[in-house]
Amino acid sequence: MYLQHFGMRSMPFALTPNTEFFFGLPPHVEALQVLQVALQTGEGFIKVTGEVGTGKTLICRKLLNELSEQFVCAWLPNPYLTPAELRAAVAQELGILLESVRDQQHLTGLIQQQLLTLSAQGKQIVLVLDEAQALPDDSLEALRLFTNLETEQRKLVQVVLFGQPELDQRLAQERFRQLRQRITFSYQLRPLRSAEVGAYLRHRLAVSGYQGAPLFSAAAVKKLAKSSRGIPRLINILAHKALLLSYGAGLATVTNKQLQAAVADTEDASPLASLRWLWAGSLLLLLVAAATYFKGVFW
Known part of the structure; x- marks a missing residue:
C-alpha cells in the first residue's frame, strides 16, 4: 500500500493488537504494574476495564508474554460460554483430556486435581479472560466458585478480568456482591x-x-x-x-x-x-x- x-x-x-508496537504510555504501564503486583499476592480477582479500543487486549497479550515460568496461564479470549463450556475451556487450557470426562462433577474434580498438582510443583495458576463483559450471569457465578478451590495456605487459582465498562455495571448488581468482594485489585484505563x-x-x-x-x-x-x-x-x-x-x-x-x-x-x-x-x-x-x-x- x-x-x-x-x-x-x-x-x-x-x-490487530501486536506487542511489538507496545508503547509505555502511562495508562498502559500503570495497568501492567497493577497486574504484576496483584499477581504476586496469589489471591482474588483482578479487574481491568476500559472503553472499546483503549488497549485492553494489547495489555492482556503483553501480560501473557511477560509472565515468568512460575505461572501457568489459562487464557480465554472469548468468554461467551455457558458454565459447562467454561469448565471445559479451562480444563483444555490446563491440559486435561476431555475424552475421559463422564460428567460435570467429574470434570470439576479433574480440574481441582490438576490445580493441586500444579500448585504442589510451585506453580501459580492464572485464569485470564478477555472481553469479560460477555460472560453470562451463570458463568460469572461459576467463575467465582473456581476461586473457592484452595489449600490451607492459598487459593489454587487467580482470575484476571479484562472488560468494557459494562462489566463494572454488571458487577454492581446485588447478585454479584460475593464476586465483587473478591476483587482485590482493579484498574480503569483512560484515553x-x-x-x-x-x-x-x-x-x-x-x-x-x-x-x-x-x-x-x-x-x-x-x-x-x-x-x-x-x-x-x-x-x-x-x-x-x-x-x-x-x-x-x-x-x-x-x-x-x-x-x-x-x-x-x-x-x-x-x-x-x-x-x-x-x-x-x-x-x-x-x-x-x-x-x-x-x-x-x-x-
Missing part, C-alpha cells in the same frame, strides 16, 4: 492525552521503519487526538486513512485536508467541524488512493 511511498517496513497502524497521542504516533511510525521528517504536524496531532477522543483504536484507523489519502495524493506528509477526510469517513470519530460536505470527497479520495496503489502493482 503506502509502505514504499513513506519508506516503511510494516503497517504502522494495523488494528490518551494529546501529548501522548503524538508520542504514540511517532513510536508506531518508528517501529514500522519510518525515518523521515514528521508525517503529522503538531496541529494535525491535536486534531487527531480530539477526533479520536484519545482512543488508540480510533487513532490507528484515522492515521491509517490519512496516510492512505496522502499517498493517493502523492504527498510526503498528512495535511489538514486528508485528516478531515479521514475523520468524515470514520463513523465513530468525533467531527472536527461540520464535515458532512466532506463525506463524498473522502470516499472519492479513498478510491483514488486505491486506484493509485493498484496501478503501481499491475502496471
Whole structure:
C-alpha cells in the first residue's frame, strides 16, 4: 500500500493488537504494574476495564508474554460460554483430556486435581479472560466458585478480568456482591492525552521503519487526538486513512485536508467541524488512493 511511498517496513497502524508496537504510555504501564503486583499476592480477582479500543487486549497479550515460568496461564479470549463450556475451556487450557470426562462433577474434580498438582510443583495458576463483559450471569457465578478451590495456605487459582465498562455495571448488581468482594485489585484505563497521542504516533511510525521528517504536524496531532477522543483504536484507523489519502495524493506528509477526510469517513470519530460536505470527497479520495496503489502493482 503506502509502505514504499513513506519508506516503511510494516503497517504502522494495523488494528490487530501486536506487542511489538507496545508503547509505555502511562495508562498502559500503570495497568501492567497493577497486574504484576496483584499477581504476586496469589489471591482474588483482578479487574481491568476500559472503553472499546483503549488497549485492553494489547495489555492482556503483553501480560501473557511477560509472565515468568512460575505461572501457568489459562487464557480465554472469548468468554461467551455457558458454565459447562467454561469448565471445559479451562480444563483444555490446563491440559486435561476431555475424552475421559463422564460428567460435570467429574470434570470439576479433574480440574481441582490438576490445580493441586500444579500448585504442589510451585506453580501459580492464572485464569485470564478477555472481553469479560460477555460472560453470562451463570458463568460469572461459576467463575467465582473456581476461586473457592484452595489449600490451607492459598487459593489454587487467580482470575484476571479484562472488560468494557459494562462489566463494572454488571458487577454492581446485588447478585454479584460475593464476586465483587473478591476483587482485590482493579484498574480503569483512560484515553490518551494529546501529548501522548503524538508520542504514540511517532513510536508506531518508528517501529514500522519510518525515518523521515514528521508525517503529522503538531496541529494535525491535536486534531487527531480530539477526533479520536484519545482512543488508540480510533487513532490507528484515522492515521491509517490519512496516510492512505496522502499517498493517493502523492504527498510526503498528512495535511489538514486528508485528516478531515479521514475523520468524515470514520463513523465513530468525533467531527472536527461540520464535515458532512466532506463525506463524498473522502470516499472519492479513498478510491483514488486505491486506484493509485493498484496501478503501481499491475502496471
